[in-house]
Amino acid sequence: xxTGTIVLDDLSGGFDLQATLESGQTYQWERADxxxxxxxxxxxxxxWYATVVPTGVLDGEATRMGRMEREPAASxxxxxxxxxxxxxxxxxxxxxxxxxxxxxxxxxxxxxxxTTDATxxxxxxxxxxxxxxxxxxxxxxxxxLERAYERYAGLRIVRDPPFPTLISFICSAQMRVLRIxxxxxRLAQEFGEEVEFDGRTYHAFPTPEGLxxxxxxxxxxxxxxxxxxxxxxxxELVAEGSAHPAEAGEMDFEDAREYLKQFVGVGNKVADCVLxxxxxxxEAVPLDTxxxxxxxxxxxxxxxxxxxxxxxxxxxxxxxxxxxxxTYVFYYLxxxxx
DNA sequence: TATCCAAGGTAAGTT
DNA sequence: AACTTACCTTGGATA
Numbered sequence: 001x002x003t004g005t006i007v008l009d010d011l012s013g014g015f016d017l018q019a020t021l022e023s024g025q026t027y028q029w030e031r032a033d034x035x036x037x038x039x040x041x042x043x044x045x046x047x048w049y050a051t052v053v054p055t056g057v058l059d060g061e062a063t064r065m066g067r068m069e070r071e072p073a074a075s076x077x078x079x080x081x082x083x084x085x086x087x088x089x090x091x092x093x094x095x096x097x098x099x100x101x102x103x104x105x106x107x108x109x110x111x112x113x114x115t116t117d118a119t120x121x122x123x124x125x126x127x128x129x130x131x132x133x134x135x136x137x138x139x140x141x142x143x144x145l146e147r148a149y150e151r152y153a154g155l156r157i158v159r160d161p162p163f164p165t166l167i168s169f170i171c172s173a174q175m176r177v178l179r180i181x182x183x184x185x186r187l188a189q190e191f192g193e194e195v196e197f198d199g200r201t202y203h204a205f206p207t208p209e210g211l212x213x214x215x216x217x218x219x220x221x222x223x224x225x226x227x228x229x230x231x232x233x234x235x236e237l238v239a240e241g242s243a244h245p246a247e248a249g250e251m252d253f254e255d256a257r258e259y260l261k262q263f264v265g266v267g268n269k270v271a272d273c274v275l276x277x278x279x280x281x282x283e284a285v286p287l288d289t290x291x292x293x294x295x296x297x298x299x300x301x302x303x304x305x306x307x308x309x310x311x312x313x314x315x316x317x318x319x320x321x322x323x324x325x326x327t328y329v330f331y332y333l334x335x336x337x338x
Numbered sequence: 339t340a341t342c343c344a345a346g347g348t349a350a351g352t353t
Numbered sequence: 354a355a356c357t358t359a360c361c362t363t364g365g366a367t368a
Contacts (some may be wrong), residue, residue: 024346173347179363180346225361230348267348288346306355330346 001198004119006110006128013132016154017105020126021049023331024177025277026158027168027184028053028205032102038178048104051125052188052195052204055097055116057161058124098204100197115197127156130282135321144298145325148332157327158277162245163238164205165278170230170265172273177334179223186222187211211235230265237263249279254308256281268307276323285314285326290333 008015021029022037031037032048041047101114101121110128112118123129136149167187172180184205191206191214211219212235219228237243243263248256256279260271269286276284285291287307295302295314302313318325 169346170348172345174345174360175347175362176345176364220361223362225363226348226359227361265348269347273346286346289344290346334346 001113001115002117003111003113004117006112006119006122007108008105008110009108011128011132012134013130013136014154015105015110015126015128015156016152017049017103017110017126018043018045018047019152019155019331020158023152023155023327024180024334025273025327026160027181028160028164030181030185036178036181046104046106048102050100050102050202052098052100052192052202053121053125053161054204055099057099058120098193098195100195100202102198113198115195124159126158130156132156135282135324138319138321139325140318142298144294144332144337145329147337148328151337152328152331155328155331157282157324159280160278161205162249162274162278163208165274166234166245166260166263166266166270167205167211167231169270169273169277170234170263171224171227172270173227173265183222183224190214190218190222206235208235208238212239227265234263234265245274245278248275253281253283257284268311272311276327282321282323283315284323285311285318287311287314288330290330291326294329294333 018041020026029049029051032050099115099118099121101112101118103110103112103118103122105111110122110126112122114121132154139145139149164184168180168184171183175183185203188203188205191210192203193207193210195202195204206214211231214232214235216228216232219231222228224231238245243259245260245263248259251259253275256275257268257271260266260274261268266274269288272284272286275281276286287295287310291314295310299314299317302310302317304310304313315322
């Protein structure tokens with residue numbers, strides 16, 4: 001086990017681990033005590049979180065910010081899969097091809113325990129190099145947003161691996177955040193590879209092949225409901241090599257969204273979630289029910305009828321980092337703000 | 339205790 | 354293209 005610390009003091013705009021992980025943008029982390037996010041500690045409490053990511057998600061060069069310098073996630077994830085396939089020995093232990101990372105925030109630092117040097121992973125996965133002060137400055141001067149920024153100062157946009165993000169947001173349709181988490185955990189337990197770390201067994205998110213080979217009824221048994229065939233068919237598209245969500249990462253925004261919509265169960269909203277929470281398109285604004293309500297109340301002029309038109313209008317209104325605005329507002333509204 | 343309803347939407351079928 | 358409707362499941366609200 002390796003351990004380390006990332007000092008957060010000199011980070012532009014600070015950092016809030018709990019807000020970042022519990023704000024509904026990522027379903028790849030779990031609390032180390034095994035409890036669900038919403039039945040526990042008060043905000044600001046100290047807590048370990050754990051995630052499992054494919055080896056090479058970063059390729060060692062990832063600390064980037066924003067769209068212009070976005071890491072081409074396509075090559076990253078596919079390279080990691082290839083390298084793990086090409087490594088017959090599997091390296092050290094069971095679960096070769098994956099890294100386990102545990103992290104907690106304490107005393108102005110992000111402490112980690114992991115199977116590898118987790119610092120570059122965490123900088124990338126948690127958006128630590130986003131210039132949060134600039135992002136806040138350039139957001140619209142809206143009272144609602146001001147309150148959200150104040151309550152959850154330091155919340156950052158994650159960059160999760162593309163395939164798990166695609167699947168988890170396919171599962172998110174008509175679901176509550178708590179249940180989405182539960183579904184992803186069950187998927188990992190049933191179909192994900194076991195990874196040993198520090199005397200505990202973790203489960204990686206399933207591979208495309210793993211989910212493609214699951215039967216629809218097996219997936220329905222995990223309470224996926226009508227999303228089960230969507231997950232299976234989308235996983236098949238990736239497994240057979242005809243498409244990969246990471247490919248979208250090298251396209252212009254609206255082209256990328258259209259590309260993602262070829263996956264089954266992916267419409268405009270889910271596509272925007274993948275663009276924002278995995279591929280680093282910080283201008284993406286997933287138009288879910290919460291945000292649509294907020295738009296109706298605070299930005300009625302942006303309601304244009306169609307998703308595409310409203311999306312353009314709200315991106316114009318929210319500015320260059322519209323996705324950040326969306327994420328703060330979503331979490332703030334969902335946790336009782338108004 | 340029983341019943342109802344909505345949850346971070348999308349696909350498929352009609353006008 | 355715009356508009357309807359069906360879709361699984363379940364936690365939480367209402368009677």
